[in-house]
Structures are given as C-alpha cells and as structure tokens.
Amino acid sequence: MSEFRNERKLYRNRKRGVVGGICAGLADYFDVDVVLVRIIAITCLFFTLQVAFIAYWVAYFVLNDDPKTLTNKSGHLKSKFRNSYQRKAVFSSVHDRFRKVETRIRTLEAYVTSPRFKLSDEIDSL
Template sequence: MNDKRTLYRNRRAGKVAGVCAGIAEYFNLETWLVRVAVVSIFLLGGSGVVFVAYIALWMILDEKPLNATNDTSDLAVKKKVWQAGEPAKQALQDVSAKFHTLESRLRAIETYVTSDQYELKRQINNL
C-alpha cells in the first residue's frame, strides 16, 4: 500500500492559519477535536510549547494547493465520533438520493426509447 500523504496547512478549513485543520486532515480526525486538544494543552500549562509549535508549523508547512485531493475516497464514512468523514446515516441518504436520481433518468430514457416518436425518428434516419 503506497500511503503518500503530505502534511499541509489548510487555510480554507482553518480559523487562524490552518495548522489545526491540516493536522486533522492528515490524521483523519475532526478539526474541532484537534482545536480542542491544542487549546486544552495551551490552557493547562503548555502555553509556551503550543505557541512556539503553532508558529513554527505556520512558517514551515506549505499551504494546501487547490488541486490537492484528499487520499480518502469520495464517500468517507466515519466509524468513530472523532474521525473525519460523513456519518453513516447521512452517507446512506446521499447514496439513496443518487440512486433515486439515476432511476428517474433511466425511466425517462426508457419512456423515450419505447415511444412512437423515437421509432419514427429511427425509421426516418434509416431512409
């Protein structure tokens, strides 16, 4: 398995510089969880370390390019509360909606192909 993920700052999903959002994306965690951990460490006595580490990561990490894609699939379902992704119930609703749309389109195509208008056009084109 070739797992080549890169740690970026994600300014589009971030509040200050996107460091917490980038770390959350890299480790497949919810962004709010990383933010809570950072603020908790900051408030519980690690303020110097957290401040220096945040500023250092802000300066060191590259910003996530617009064309960079997430290595996870289109439909990432979260298995645990702290994991990033879509809740299973929401994923099921999304898939159901997609199938309903496809079924409607297929019915429209079937109605057209079995219509007299389609048969007439086909016969005219064969002349």
C-alpha cells in the first residue's frame, strides 16, 4: 500500500514566486501552470477578501522553502550577505540585542520577586 503513496511535498517556491512563492509552490505541487494558480488566487481574493488573504499569509508562515531553491549551482546555501564580515556584524548586533533584553528581564524579575513589589501589591488590593 505504501507504493501508491505520493512523495511530493508542498513547499514555497521563492525562485519563481512573486510575493512569497505560495502560488508557485502550489503550481509545482499540482503540476499546473503558475499563471493559472495566480489567476485563481486573485479571483479568490476578490470574492473572499479576508479568507483568501488570511489563508495566503498562514501558508506563507507555515510552509517551508523548497530545499532545491535554497542552494546555488555549487551546492552551497545561498546567503543574503556577501562575505563573512557582514554575517559576523549581524550576529554581533543580534547578540547585543539579546543581551540587553536579558538584562531587562533580570531587572524585571528582581523587582517582581522583591518585598517592595509584594507590599505595593497588598496596598493596591486594599
């Protein structure tokens, strides 16, 4: 029975996609022309504005990128950054932001667990 199982998976195809690659991914999955899927998506958008819009964005966040479109010809992962210096700068920036957030959370936790917070909570409840 497993020999009839379809091994295709639904992915976002960002290489052929316009907005998020959802229509291109659906076209690849169902093996139809991407223009047909886009026409159907735009038609659904006009008739069921909220439902089609929400479904598109849910699919954008739920579906993974097609693994075949994430690598270049040499087999390495594509990157937005041209060199390792840019990657290190972004990593350092993100690391600094997380350090600041951690410091703020520690300060908040110290205040919430302090006797002063308990006292002001008791006064407010009176």
